[in-house]
Amino acid sequence: MTAVRVQDVTKSFGRTRALQGVTFSAGVGVTGLLGPNGAGKTTLLRMLATVLAPDSGSLQLLGRNPQDADDRLAIRRRLGYLPQEPGFHRGFSVFDFIDYVAILKELTDRQARHQEVRRVIDAVGLSDVAGRRIRALSGGMRRRVGVAQAILGEPELVILDEPTAGLDPEQRLRFRDLVSRIGEGRTVLLSTHMTEDVAALCPRVVVVDGGRTVFDGTPSALTGTADGRVWLAADRSALVALSLGSVQVLRRGASNGSSV
Amino acid sequence: MGDVVTSPHAGEPVDADLLRATGAGDRTAFETLYARHAPWLVLRLTRRCNDPALVDEAVQDTFVAVWRGARRWDGRGEVAAWIWGIGIRRLIDQLRSRPRPTAELVEADAEREPSAEERVLLGVEYGDLAGALDRLSPELRAVVQATVLDGLTTREAGHLLGLPAGTVKTRMMRAKAQLREALA
Amino acid sequence: MSWHIDSETLQRYATGTATSATAASAEAHLTGCAECRALLAPAVPAPRLDAIWAEVDRQVDLSSRPLAERLLTRAGVREDTARLLAVTPSLRGAWLTSILLAAVLAALAANVTDGTGRGMAIFLTLAPLLPVAGVALSYGPAADPAYELTLAAPYSVLRLVLLRSIAVVTCTVALTAIGALALADNGWQAVAWLLPALALSAATLALSVRTTPTWASAAVGTAWLCIVLVSRGSSQDELVFGPPGQVAALLLLAGAVLALLHFRSRFSYDTRRSS
Numbered sequence: 170m171t172a173v174r175v176q177d178v179t180k181s182f183g184r185t186r187a188l189q190g191v192t193f194s195a196g197v198g199v200t201g202l203l204g205p206n207g208a209g210k211t212t213l214l215r216m217l218a219t220v221l222a223p224d225s226g227s228l229q230l231l232g233r234n235p236q237d238a239d240d241r242l243a244i245r246r247r248l249g250y251l252p253q254e255p256g257f258h259r260g261f262s263v264f265d266f267i268d269y270v271a272i273l274k275e276l277t278d279r280q281a282r283h284q285e286v287r288r289v290i291d292a293v294g295l296s297d298v299a300g301r302r303i304r305a306l307s308g309g310m311r312r313r314v315g316v317a318q319a320i321l322g323e324p325e326l327v328i329l330d331e332p333t334a335g336l337d338p339e340q341r342l343r344f345r346d347l348v349s350r351i352g353e354g355r356t357v358l359l360s361t362h363m364t365e366d367v368a369a370l371c372p373r374v375v376v377v378d379g380g381r382t383v384f385d386g387t388p389s390a391l392t393g394t395a396d397g398r399v400w401l402a403a404d405r406s407a408l409v410a411l412s413l414g415s416v417q418v419l420r421r422g423a424s425n426g427s428s429v
Numbered sequence: 430m431g432d433v434v435t436s437p438h439a440g441e442p443v444d445a446d447l448l449r450a451t452g453a454g455d456r457t458a459f460e461t462l463y464a465r466h467a468p469w470l471v472l473r474l475t476r477r478c479n480d481p482a483l484v485d486e487a488v489q490d491t492f493v494a495v496w497r498g499a500r501r502w503d504g505r506g507e508v509a510a511w512i513w514g515i516g517i518r519r520l521i522d523q524l525r526s527r528p529r530p531t532a533e534l535v536e537a538d539a540e541r542e543p544s545a546e547e548r549v550l551l552g553v554e555y556g557d558l559a560g561a562l563d564r565l566s567p568e569l570r571a572v573v574q575a576t577v578l579d580g581l582t583t584r585e586a587g588h589l590l591g592l593p594a595g596t597v598k599t600r601m602m603r604a605k606a607q608l609r610e611a612l613a
Numbered sequence: 614m615s616w617h618i619d620s621e622t623l624q625r626y627a628t629g630t631a632t633s634a635t636a637a638s639a640e641a642h643l644t645g646c647a648e649c650r651a652l653l654a655p656a657v658p659a660p661r662l663d664a665i666w667a668e669v670d671r672q673v674d675l676s677s678r679p680l681a682e683r684l685l686t687r688a689g690v691r692e693d694t695a696r697l698l699a700v701t702p703s704l705r706g707a708w709l710t711s712i713l714l715a716a717v718l719a720a721l722a723a724n725v726t727d728g729t730g731r732g733m734a735i736f737l738t739l740a741p742l743l744p745v746a747g748v749a750l751s752y753g754p755a756a757d758p759a760y761e762l763t764l765a766a767p768y769s770v771l772r773l774v775l776l777r778s779i780a781v782v783t784c785t786v787a788l789t790a791i792g793a794l795a796l797a798d799n800g801w802q803a804v805a806w807l808l809p810a811l812a813l814s815a816a817t818l819a820l821s822v823r824t825t826p827t828w829a830s831a832a833v834g835t836a837w838l839c840i841v842l843v844s845r846g847s848s849q850d851e852l853v854f855g856p857p858g859q860v861a862a863l864l865l866l867a868g869a870v871l872a873l874l875h876f877r878s879r880f881s882y883d884t885r886r887s888s
Binding site for chain 1: 674679700759761764767768878882883
């Protein structure tokens with residue numbers, strides 16, 4: 170079953186049109202969502218995490234319709250989500266916080282819940298600091314706390330919004346390792362504006378710009394180099410230029426597009 | 430409990446380290462400590478009180494107290510001895526809060542002649558004293574065990590055995606007199 | 614430790630059939646020998662040890678919880694529910710203390726009457742706003758750092774919102790009532806704030822279906838102040854605090870509850886207007 174099916178989804182906030190018709194689908198494995206800031210990646214991911222409802226278009230997650238209340242509950246039971254700016258309660262330790270989220274995920278039995286919390290803390294390699302306050306941890310470790318709560322309860326669909334932002338290269342390497350392990354047998358969607366993340370990690374990439382999908386395919390479609398950039402033919406309306414560390418979407422004929 | 434190690438092999442933390450880690454808030458170390466010490470504590474307390482429910486509660490209270498007081502351990506002596514000191518007093522608390530006579534002192538089925546192996550053990554640990562101890566009456570022996578071996582005060586021994594402190598004192602004196610005679 | 618107890622004696626000790634002296638010796642040895650202690654471990658059935666451990670674990674857990682959570686559990690609230698409640702900012706000690714202080718000060722100020730009944734009016738105006746402020750701080754993006762996660766999780770958002778706001782309103786009203794004890798004039802006026810307090814809190818909750826709790830409480834608070842000021846200006850404050858006002862408050866309360874029930878499914882989405 171294809172876990173994610175998005176069809177012509179639009180979303181506006183006041184007068185800003187964040188999404189103008191996004192269409193793609195994603196199945197098992199890691200799919201990267203690539204695009205410059207403001208492209209609408211976060212809005213899209215929030216919809217996939219059932220936090221936001223689309224204005225129009227259809228959305229199918231894990232075979233269900235998130236607009237329906239019962240289906241939405243069923244989706245949330247098999248979903249894991251790491252928001253772009255995860256917040257932590259003051260004074261919570263790593264264990265406390267993940268335990269808190271585990272309660273939100275309806276793990277009511279204390280013994281079983283604690284076992285599961287310890288399992289995910291182990292899986293992200295934070296066992297040594299489980300009792301430490303999150304406030305006292307580095308950015309990379311906090312990200313790992315975020316990933317840990319996202320894999321509680323072995324979800325089928327995992328949404329990670331900019332999980333590598335602010336990490337140094339070494340941390341990012343370890344992170345990619347973690348994410349590819351999670352992606353085995355699960356559908357993982359992660360958004361980033363770093364092309365190396367995509368190249369190293371995602372068998373599939375969807376490029377979003379200006380609220381639209383402008384490319385959907387494999388990173389191996391990257392061919393050739395010119396002017397230090399790699400050109401990637403997209404659909405007729407835009408070319409996507411990927412160079413190391415930045416994404417630029419160019420309109421055919423124009424030389425300035427939105428860029429990171 | 431899973432497969433927690435119950436005794437240290439080479440390279441594994443000793444009890445002192447585990448206790449220190451427990452004091453620092455390490456729950457895994459605490460669980461290991463429990464796995465190592467709960468069994469013998471249950472057995473040893475069962476020899477003082479044959480009501481398993483009371484023993485269970487005492488063991489439970491003991492380890493909660495271990496968690497809370499781990500930081501206050503002075504680092505000297507055996508961890509097991511420290512735990513025993515807490516455990517026996519928690520058992521006494523349990524006995525004091527229940528009406529007697531549900532808890533009675535356990536006596537061996539029969540005071541038989543010790544086997545050859547037991548004689549070796551007795552020789553190693555207590556020498557001549559062991560034989561003299563065996564020849565005391567059960568009441569006197571219980572008092573000696575409580576005060577000398579378990580390290581309780583006269584009053585605590587009284588609570589454990591259900592006797593007034595005065596009786597404990599007199600029995601101690603009689604026991605000492607008999608032992609002195611036997612060892613002379 | 615090179616000398617150990619032989620297995621037969623150990624067995625006798627474990628089954629309680631060793632002589633007293635043997636047992637005493639064994640115990641003395643066990644105090645210092647980890648290997649022999651380990652050999653004793655199988656003598657106690659695992660289910661018994663597990664049961665004791667489960668209780669120890671539970672108590673250790675409980676003892677490391679913050680005060681608010683321990684009080685809630687003591688009061689009979691389920692442990693996981695208590696955990697969800699205890700993080701509410703408006704159930705924290707600092708906030709509740711401020712509420713109590715505000716209520717007491719307002720009550721004392723009311724006693725300093727200058728004959729126009731202004732003091733009392735201040736108290737009656739302020740008291741209903743206290744739970745409204747509490748509700749604003751009980752959930753939502755401003756009050757809950759894990760707001761996004763809460764939305765994406767299966768736990769019913771409505772249930773969480775109701776639990777938290779009802780707890781907050783209950784505590785706030787209780788503290789305000791304590792503060793009201795400082796009122797010198799204990800007539801019907803001393804409780805005239807109660808229904809408006811409940812009505813305004815419910816209205817805030819109902820409005821936060823459409824917008825964040827912060828905006829909802831601001832709207833409700835402002836509306837209330839306008840009503841009071843207008844009626845004060847026209848010397849009609851009997852209208853607001855007297856029987857007509859109480860009836861109106863009751864109707865508002867009923868209406869807000871109905872609206873809340875009708876629109877409850879909206880809670881499970883983000884209520885912010887902009888992203």
